[in-house]
């Protein structure tokens with residue numbers, strides 16, 4: 001007669017893993033299997049293992065062969081139209097995404113920094129109809145593919161970078177990646193949309209001969225520049241955080 005604390009029926013993946021887990025906690029157990037050992041060892045139960053399963057196998061010290069012989073997928077394949085389409089989700093893609101987002105945020109910080117440090121000062125020194133007209137022209141000229149491509153493209157890259165970090169939270173640098181993306185999305189993109197753009201729209205309706213023109217132009221410069229300081233700082237902080245995420249998460253070991 002054999003005595004044991006736990007008897008497990010079946011040496012499938014569930015039974016074997018439970019046995020190993022109990023063993024790692026020092027709990028005595030026996031696995032009963034109706035098939036032969038050759039059958040158990042030779043039967044393939046899974047072609048694909050999810051990350052959580054791999055982590056659990058590592059945790060109980062049963063992952064050595066898996067790491068030696070297993071193929072890491074780093075992506076998925078969609079099959080349609082008679083062909084297989086691979087979507088590469090390897091870390092390299094995310095690394096390039098974070099890299100692009102950090103460059104874009106840095107570039108935007110530079111653009112807005114110029115306005116904070118000298119462009120608005122120069123315009124405010126001109127007679128108000130001149131300053132207003134120049135700013136109105138800038139606000140029209142800025143709507144072009146080169147500026148909007150970087151401004152909106154960086155926002156899109158930040159959304160993807162934040163999503164990638166949340167999906168793989170255990171990956172090093174994820175917190176910096178989320179912080180960097182959120183700083184740009186809220187502090188730069190959001191502030192532009194809800195701070196600067198409404199002011200620009202109001203300025204577009206203002207004419208040089210408006211009796212309250214001088215006061216409204218002064219108000220515009222003061223408020224617009226305040227929002228601009230904020231989005232400059234946010235873009236710079238975003239570029240910094242994303243660079244930290246790159247170094248921590250994708251730097252050489």
Ligand SMILES: Cc1cc2nc3c(=O)[nH]c(=O)nc-3n(C[C@H](O)[C@H](O)[C@H](O)COP(=O)(O)OP(=O)(O)OC[C@H]3O[C@@H](n4cnc5c(N)ncnc54)[C@H](O)[C@@H]3O)c2cc1C
Nearest residue numbers: 009010011012013014015032033034035045046047048049
């Ligand atoms: C075609 C196919 C493809 C699959 N691909 C994947 C995949 O890619 N990835 C993935 O994660 N999963 C996959 N699965 C699912 C996976 O194989 C099962 O989830 C897994 O095998 C279930 O493990 P289990 O231990 O619960 O049961 P089982 O694997 O069925 O093991 C049960 C064991 O108990 C034994 N047994 C039963 N009754 C008794 C008894 N009375 N006395 C003694 N022994 C007994 C059986 O002989 C057997 O060895 C796939 C399944 C199939 C069918």
